[in-house]
Amino acid sequence: MRVDVLTVFPEMLEMVFGYGVVGRARERGLIALKAWDLRDFAEGSYRQVDDTPYGGGGGMVMKPEPITRAIEAVSAECSPRRIFLSPQGRPFDQKKAEELAAGGSPLLLICGRYEGVDERVREGFVDEEISVGDYVLTGGELPALIVIDAVSRLLPGVLGNEDSAANDSFTTGLLDCPHYTRPPEFRGMRVPEALMSGNHDEIRRWRRRAALDRTRERRGDLLDRAELSEEDRRLMGRSPES
Numbered sequence: 190m191r192v193d194v195l196t197v198f199p200e201m202l203e204m205v206f207g208y209g210v211v212g213r214a215r216e217r218g219l220i221a222l223k224a225w226d227l228r229d230f231a232e233g234s235y236r237q238v239d240d241t242p243y244g245g246g247g248g249m250v251m252k253p254e255p256i257t258r259a260i261e262a263v264s265a266e267c268s269p270r271r272i273f274l275s276p277q278g279r280p281f282d283q284k285k286a287e288e289l290a291a292g293g294s295p296l297l298l299i300c301g302r303y304e305g306v307d308e309r310v311r312e313g314f315v316d317e318e319i320s321v322g323d324y325v326l327t328g329g330e331l332p333a334l335i336v337i338d339a340v341s342r343l344l345p346g347v348l349g350n351e352d353s354a355a356n357d358s359f360t361t362g363l364l365d366c367p368h369y370t371r372p373p374e375f376r377g378m379r380v381p382e383a384l385m386s387g388n389h390d391e392i393r394r395w396r397r398r399a400a401l402d403r404t405r406e407r408r409g410d411l412l413d414r415a416e417l418s419e420e421d422r423r424l425m426g427r428s429p430e431s
């Protein structure tokens with residue numbers, strides 16, 4: 190899958206692209222990531238990408254010409270889905286990450302800075318807007334990295350153990366169950382016996398019950414929407430420690 194990012198800080202993205210699961214996926218050719226410097230599409234010796242706002246007020250606005258030139262350059266190479274990162278966009282969630290990963294089509298992530306981007310870019314050159322939450326950041330680079338991280342771990346072959354994404358929070362409609370590793374007892378806290386029993390069905394039931402209980406405690410809204418089986422309803426009547 191190909192993902193291009195338009196930004197005034199390409200080094201910020203390139204630095205993060207090299208690490209962990211995303212870095213390994215890139216090395217193995219499972220994802221192609223490129224950060225484009227918007228200043229390379231600006232004119233004049235100052236390569237200016239921003240200007241003062243019409244109507245006055247504080248802050249600068251990103252000029253339309255460099256961004257649209259950059260969008261056109263990437264679009265000529267791969268016809269990507271053009272996504273503008275914006276606090277005014279649709280909230281990003283696991284479903285959206287799954288949708289972007291499943292399509293496998295190239296993505297172009299456009300990062301704003303300053304007061305934002307000239308509205309005409311949004312009107313004429315963007316397919317959709319994505320927000321990473323109801324708060325305002327200084328730029329779209331961290332949101333772009335969030336989208337890239339969440340999408341790349343869902344691409345086939347990226348995670349070593351495919352099952353590790355299958356039971357993640359939100360994927361099944363529930364929160365994930367708690368996880369433990371050695372030692373069996375740590376500062377007086379024991380690993381639940383069921384997990385050490387070696388009985389696969391008991392372990393499966395423990396995990397499902399713990400995920401249901403955790404979702405009920407922390408995110409009742411998810412539980413209300415989840416499709417529950419008869420077994421789920423029975424399991425929810427009992428504590429995961431029993």
Ligand code: SAM
Nearest residue numbers: 274275276301304305320321325326328329332
């Ligand atoms: N004046 C804009 C507003 O209130 O809607 C905020 C501009 S913000 C300071 C600069 C850039 O950061 C935005 O153009 C966007 O690309 C990015 N950004 C900030 N918060 C974001 C969020 N929650 N989700 C996605 N992008 C965000």
